[in-house]
Amino acid sequence: MTTGDAARTQLRRGVLEHCVLALLQSGERYGYDLVSELSGAGLLASEGTLYPLLSRLRRDELVESAWRESPSGPPRRYYALTDSGRAALDSFRHSWAQFAGSVDQLLQKGA
Amino acid sequence: MTTGDAARTQLRRGVLEHCVLALLQSGERYGYDLVSELSGAGLLASEGTLYPLLSRLRRDELVESAWRESPSGPPRRYYALTDSGRAALDSFRHSWAQFAGSVDQLLQKGA
DNA sequence: GCAAGGTACCTTGCGCGGCAAGGTACCTGG
DNA sequence: CCAGGTACCTTGCCGCGCAAGGTACCTTGC
Numbered sequence: 001m002t003t004g005d006a007a008r009t010q011l012r013r014g015v016l017e018h019c020v021l022a023l024l025q026s027g028e029r030y031g032y033d034l035v036s037e038l039s040g041a042g043l044l045a046s047e048g049t050l051y052p053l054l055s056r057l058r059r060d061e062l063v064e065s066a067w068r069e070s071p072s073g074p075p076r077r078y079y080a081l082t083d084s085g086r087a088a089l090d091s092f093r094h095s096w097a098q099f100a101g102s103v104d105q106l107l108q109k110g111a
Numbered sequence: 112m113t114t115g116d117a118a119r120t121q122l123r124r125g126v127l128e129h130c131v132l133a134l135l136q137s138g139e140r141y142g143y144d145l146v147s148e149l150s151g152a153g154l155l156a157s158e159g160t161l162y163p164l165l166s167r168l169r170r171d172e173l174v175e176s177a178w179r180e181s182p183s184g185p186p187r188r189y190y191a192l193t194d195s196g197r198a199a200l201d202s203f204r205h206s207w208a209q210f211a212g213s214v215d216q217l218l219q220k221g222a
Numbered sequence: 223g224c225a226a227g228g229t230a231c232c233t234t235g236c237g238c239g240g241c242a243a244g245g246t247a248c249c250t251g252g
Numbered sequence: 253c254c255a256g257g258t259a260c261c262t263t264g265c266c267g268c269g270c271a272a273g274g275t276a277c278c279t280t281g282c
Contacts, residue, residue, distance in 0.1 A: 004206030007125055010268075011210050013239060014121020022217050032259050041213045049240050051261055056239090073258045074248040093218055095115030099122050100211050102152045106130050107204055109137070121239075124268055143230050160269050162232055167268095184229045185277040 012043055017053055018092040019043055021085055024063060030076035054079060062088050123154055128164055129203040130154055132196055135174065141187035165190060173199050 019038060023029060031054055038044035057063045062085035065077050081089070130149060134140060142165055149155035168174045173196035176188050192200070 004202060006267095007129075007203055007206045008210065009240065010125020011206070013124040013268085014118055015214055016240075018118075019214065019217050022220065026220070030259080031261095035259095041217065042210070043213060043217075044240090046241050046243090047260095048242065048244090048262080053239080055261090070249090070258080072249065074260070076259065091115060092118055095118045095122070096214065096218065099119060099153070100215070102154060103126055103130065103207065104211070106152065106154070107133050107207065109133065120269065124239090127269075141230080142232095146230095155269090157270050157272090158231095159233080159271065159273090164268085166232090181229080181278090183278065185231070187230065 008042070009045065012045075015096075016043055016049070017057070018089060018096070020050075020053065020057065020079075021062065021081060021089040021092075024079055024081045024085070025089070028066075028078045028080040030068075030078050032076070034079075057085070060084075119153070120156065123156075126207075127154055127160070128168070129200060129207070131161075131164065131168065131190075132173065132192060132200040132203075135190055135192045135196070136200070139189045139191040141179075141189045143187070145190075168196070171195075 016038070019041075020034060023034060023037060031050060035044065035047050035050050038050070044050060054063070054065075057079070058065060061082055063079045064082055065079050067075050068078050069075050127149070130152075131145060134145060134148060142161060146155065146158050146161050149161070155161060165174070165176075168190070169176060172193055174190045175193055176190050178186050179189050180186050
């Protein structure tokens, strides 16, 4: 891995969940697909993280899922946002903006 | 509290530690003082979080501490950055910028 | 002179979420 | 036919923030 390993791991907490919701905004996606995108963005370190997360999102009814056959390979479970999911995402965007603002300010204060 | 309670709590993970380091940049501070500043900024919910954190920072030699008497009230433990602390802070600034950038981008993608 | 309340430190028990490792099954390509 | 990519999932662990609770100092007011 690049830099800031341990630090990154902590940063992802709580963010990853909402990043998944954000990715679902533009249409339904399946897990393995999300894994590669989030890993690429440096927001996910292990597959083993995402599937339990998706289960939680289903349990909390922020997403709903449907099995579809793949043109090649095993079947995929596709996820889509529910209304609650969209609401949660909007709410998080505010929290994030505010939070990130505070942190930026604090980190620069006398840099 | 305002909004996004639970979300906020998760967001603070790993950030708080480095915010403390950032606050020490401009000179030594004592715990109770940090508590009020960080609480004010919405980055800390409970006193009980900070003291163990400060112990960790001491253990990892990112800060050093010295007891000083207070003009009024019980003695205070003042904390100051070590060289390692300054380095950790610099390193975190990069991680944070990169991380926050990724998140911002992802959250806006099709907002 | 003593109780009340602010200052200042610390500890304990808990829960949650990300990580690593491991496991199953499907399907294609050599 | 089997090696390897696709795609799903589970289990055990660890670290950090939180809430609640605890000690002691010092001032203020009655």
